[in-house]
Amino acid sequence: MDKIEVVHKIKEIGVVAVIRGNNPEDAVAMSEACIKGGVTAIELAFTTPRAHEAIRELANKYADNPDVVIGAGTVLDAVTARIAILEGAQFVVSPALDVETIKLCNRYRVAVMPGTTTLKDVVTALECGADVVKIFPGEVVGMKAIKAIHGPLPQAPLMPTGGVNVDNAGEWIQLGCVAVGAGGALTGGGKTAAEITETAKKFIAAVKAVRA
């Protein structure tokens, strides 16, 4: 899938699941539970030991499914981005802005979503060719900042991550964010697979409700 379609799909879904597992098997199981609930944009964080194995498994499994996009998260440097891309990651997300990571992703035409906290970082991310600009930590930067950033930069496709939950996901979207990233609220707290699926459905419903 070309990266234009990947970015389009992420925006259409509106919620990116940040998956942190104790091992690849755990990460795959959480991802499958999210996909079952409709959150079909999956960001496998590199904090998971052998995260690349989970990326490989899911990227292979869903290679022919245009509704599912598999990406990598917590990508701190270009080396990690390259590993993720070789395993089949269709998008790369970073918690902080790293220009070399953005360059590498653009070299291989893979969607890249660097994390930013300041307006200056948002501008740098756009100038370097970010496809979506992650706002991290969303709960610290805050909703007021989204409006403020969109004043001078209405073209910035923003995706807050960190502290996003079912209750506030719709508000972020209403503020003009193209998508939200959700970790703990979606998969944390020792949820069973069934509970993750139910939560994923609620996230999707929250986003749909404000877009309708």
Ligand SMILES: O=C(O)C(=O)C[C@H](O)[C@H](O)COP(=O)(O)O
């Ligand atoms: O790993 C990265 O690249 C991140 O920066 C993602 C953060 O871990 C998420 O923001 C999770 O946050 P919660 O949804 O509050 O759990």
